Amino acid sequence: xxxxxxxxxxxxxxxxxxxxxxxxxxxxxxxxxxxxxxxxxxxxxxxxxxxxxxxxxxxxxxxxxxxxxxxxxxxxxxxxxxxxxxxxxxxxxxxxxxxxxxxxxxxxxxxxxxxxxxxxxxxxxxxxxxxxxxxxxxxxxxxxxxxxxxxxxxxxxxxxxxxxxxxxxxxxxxxxxxxxxxxxxxxxxxxxxxxxxxxxxxxxxxxxxxxxxxxxxxxxxxxxxxxxxxxxxxxxxxxxxxxxxxxxxxxxxxxxxxxxxxxxxxxxxxxxxxxxxxxxxxxxxxxxxxxxxxxxxxxxxxxxxxxxxxxxxxxxxxxxxxxxxxxxxxxxxxxxxxxxxxxxxxxxxxxxxxxxxxxxxxxxxxxxxxxxxxxxxxxxxxxxxxxxxxxxxxxxxxxxxxxxxxxxxxxxxxxxxxxxxxxxxxxxxxxxxxxxxxxxxxxxxxxxxxxxxxxxxxxxxxxxxxxxxxxxxxxxxxxxxxxxxxxxxxxxxxxxxxxxxxxxxxxxxxxxxxxxxxxxxxxxxxxxxxxxxxxxxxxxxxxxxxxxxxxxxxxxxxxxxxxxxxxxxxxxxxxxxxxxxxxxxxxxxxxxxxxxxxxxxxxxxxxxxxxxxxxxxxxxxxx
Amino acid sequence: xxxxxxxxxxxxxxxxxxxxxxxxxxxxxxxxxxxxxxxxxxxxxxxxxxxxxxxxxxxxx
Numbered sequence: 001x002x003x004x005x006x007x008x009x010x011x012x013x014x015x016x017x018x019x020x021x022x023x024x025x026x027x028x029x030x031x032x033x034x035x036x037x038x039x040x041x042x043x044x045x046x047x048x049x050x051x052x053x054x055x056x057x058x059x060x061x062x063x064x065x066x067x068x069x070x071x072x073x074x075x076x077x078x079x080x081x082x083x084x085x086x087x088x089x090x091x092x093x094x095x096x097x098x099x100x101x102x103x104x105x106x107x108x109x110x111x112x113x114x115x116x117x118x119x120x121x122x123x124x125x126x127x128x129x130x131x132x133x134x135x136x137x138x139x140x141x142x143x144x145x146x147x148x149x150x151x152x153x154x155x156x157x158x159x160x161x162x163x164x165x166x167x168x169x170x171x172x173x174x175x176x177x178x179x180x181x182x183x184x185x186x187x188x189x190x191x192x193x194x195x196x197x198x199x200x201x202x203x204x205x206x207x208x209x210x211x212x213x214x215x216x217x218x219x220x221x222x223x224x225x226x227x228x229x230x231x232x233x234x235x236x237x238x239x240x241x242x243x244x245x246x247x248x249x250x251x252x253x254x255x256x257x258x259x260x261x262x263x264x265x266x267x268x269x270x271x272x273x274x275x276x277x278x279x280x281x282x283x284x285x286x287x288x289x290x291x292x293x294x295x296x297x298x299x300x301x302x303x304x305x306x307x308x309x310x311x312x313x314x315x316x317x318x319x320x321x322x323x324x325x326x327x328x329x330x331x332x333x334x335x336x337x338x339x340x341x342x343x344x345x346x347x348x349x350x351x352x353x354x355x356x357x358x359x360x361x362x363x364x365x366x367x368x369x370x371x372x373x374x375x376x377x378x379x380x381x382x383x384x385x386x387x388x389x390x391x392x393x394x395x396x397x398x399x400x401x402x403x404x405x406x407x408x409x410x411x412x413x414x415x416x417x418x419x420x421x422x423x424x425x426x427x428x429x430x431x432x433x434x435x436x437x438x439x440x441x442x443x444x445x446x447x448x449x450x451x452x453x454x455x456x457x458x459x460x461x462x463x464x465x466x467x468x469x470x471x472x473x474x475x476x477x478x479x480x481x482x483x484x485x486x487x488x489x490x491x492x493x494x495x496x497x498x499x500x501x502x503x504x505x506x507x508x509x510x511x512x513x514x515x516x517x518x519x520x521x522x523x524x525x526x527x528x529x530x531x532x533x534x535x536x537x538x539x540x541x542x543x544x545x546x547x548x549x550x551x552x553x554x555x556x557x558x559x560x561x562x563x564x565x566x567x568x569x570x571x572x573x574x575x576x577x578x579x580x581x582x583x584x585x586x587x588x589x590x591x592x593x594x595x596x597x598x599x600x601x602x603x604x605x606x607x608x609x610x611x612x613x614x615x616x617x618x619x620x621x622x623x
Numbered sequence: 624x625x626x627x628x629x630x631x632x633x634x635x636x637x638x639x640x641x642x643x644x645x646x647x648x649x650x651x652x653x654x655x656x657x658x659x660x661x662x663x664x665x666x667x668x669x670x671x672x673x674x675x676x677x678x679x680x681x682x683x684x
Contacts, residue, residue: 456654460657
């Protein structure tokens with residue numbers, strides 16, 4: 001049982017490791033290691049006002065690895081780089097740990113006891129992306145370094161550092177995960193391993209029911225300006241007079257930026273701050289928009305809309321020449337299995353470098369969670385794997401990754417229930433879905449298809465009878481016309497075919513026509529056919545030529561079961577030499593031409609796919 | 624079931640969907656024509672002619 005040293009009220013300590021309690025009398029009570037309570041030298045630490053709105057609040061319950069916890073309090077850390085919340089989660093067994101939350105990112109902390117890490121001076125000398133070694137030889141990449149100047153507390157919390165200056169360094173390695181190092185002054189105070197989770201996985205309950213906003217009047221035009229994203233807001237721009245305000249986290253109010261200036265470019269955005277809509281079943285409010293422009297090349301510009309949901313945090317809609325991309329920041333860098341100068345492979349997806357640039361903000365309206373006037377130092381690389389994109393933004397202090405997907409303009413219009421048509425589309429979007437295939441993939445698929453067709457055709461051919469019914473020969477030595485009538489024979493399949501193979505090996509500079517009729521004696525049906533063979537050859541201007549063939553065939557199909565006979569008639573030119581033609585009649589034969597036809601179709605379709613794909617690739621990269 | 628849906632844009636075979644459909648149509652058509660013993664695209668070429676009873680069957684005297 002502990003009492004507040006100031007007002008003697010009993011302090012409620014919900015769990016082990018709780019070190020700081022905000023007493024109702026306004027005193028911050030620090031529990032010393034010997035468990036004696038003392039008034040905390042607040043300095044720049046303040047108590048959050050009761051009812052200070054946030055999506056999570058003391059008393060919110062949740063689940064982590066099937067264990068229930070209750071949030072007992074929050075440490076809100078604010079600095080030039082932004083704001084972040086460190087909640088204390090107390091489990092049913094009394095154990096307490098930290099749950100970090102900010103910008104829609106949630107992670108559970110696990111304290112590491114044995115790791116050695118670098119001091120703040122070393123970290124501060126390194127830029128984001130630098131390699132930092134822990135425990136002597138375990139390499140990590142510096143992802144973010146933050147310095148917090150203002151701490152605010154509500155409820156009862158376990159605190160990683162005893163006060164300000166409060167600094168953190170976030171490290172990442174594909175093999176060893178994500179760490180956050182806490183510094184008090186220049187000394188490393190604690191190292192935590194972070195496990196990120198989507199908010200719905202925590203099964204939060206007893207969250208704040210009402211949405212919060214604060215308003216103030218523009219000092220220039222007296223328009224009421226509303227903020228819904230405090231404490232994350234860095235800038236608010238008045239939509240009426242373009243007056244620009246920055247958030248002062250010490251005084252918790254917005255201040256007019258006198259020196260700030262954007263170009264005078266005025267534009268009417270398609271989505272206006274305050275509009276509400278739903279994307280991917282998540283309700284969003286449009287809180288801000290801006291026009292960004294590359295600082296080199298052809299200075300292309302695009303419009304970016306900031307969307308906010310109290311639970312999911314921030315998302316962005318980016319519109320360039322009528323093409324829209326829905327973007328969300330990832331809490332940690334992607335797991336890249338391979339990377340080169342102009343590509344990365346993430347989750348087996350090959351993302352190609354599409355663009356690399358620096359940018360500046362030309363026009364803005366509404367709330368923004370970064371400093372609109374200091375964007376030139378940020379280097380952006382866009383990797384595309386349509387319809388997906390991965391965007392890396394690096395500056396000296398942080399490396400941020402965003403994941404985006406193409407979204408149809410009609411979906412944006414529908415999501416925000418807008419009646420006016422979206423901006424007209426020009427050209428091809430960077431991640432606009434187009435038919436793109438790779439040549440090896442098409443070849444593999446084509447070869448597999450041809451093998452399958454061959455096997456099927458062979459199986460079918462083996463099931464055919466290919467039965468020779470009769471063979472007859474016409475000799476034209478004595479006559480130019482020959483006839484033949486066969487005996488009756490029986491065809492036993494409900495439906496099949498008959499092929500007549502004609503061979504006239506000594507046919508030269510002559511022709512022969514064979515016609516015939518297959519007669520069904522049961523039903524009185526007849527199936528006529530005729531076939532002409534011709535073969536001519538000679539020498540013209542020293543070159544040998546030939547035309548026609550000494551062989552040919554005719555196929556009668558859909559022949560029903562029954563008794564048949566055949567009548568043949570052969571005619572040839574009497575003036576030229578011609579000996580004989582042999583006619584072989586085969587029943588139920590495989591039709592090999594079918595195989596050739598489908599293989600040709602598969603090859604042509606594959607080639608068309610590759611051609612269209614190459615055309616689409618050029619269209620995208622030349623856009 | 625969704626992961627077999629090649630018309631789902633997240634499916635890795637999404638861009639090959641029409642090629643796969645053409646292949647499947649070819650397999651089905653060839654199997655059917657082979658079974659029937661008939662010729663696809665029933666026309667004739669230089670060395671062979673094809674006659675279907677549905678086109679040419681007439682009653683014999």
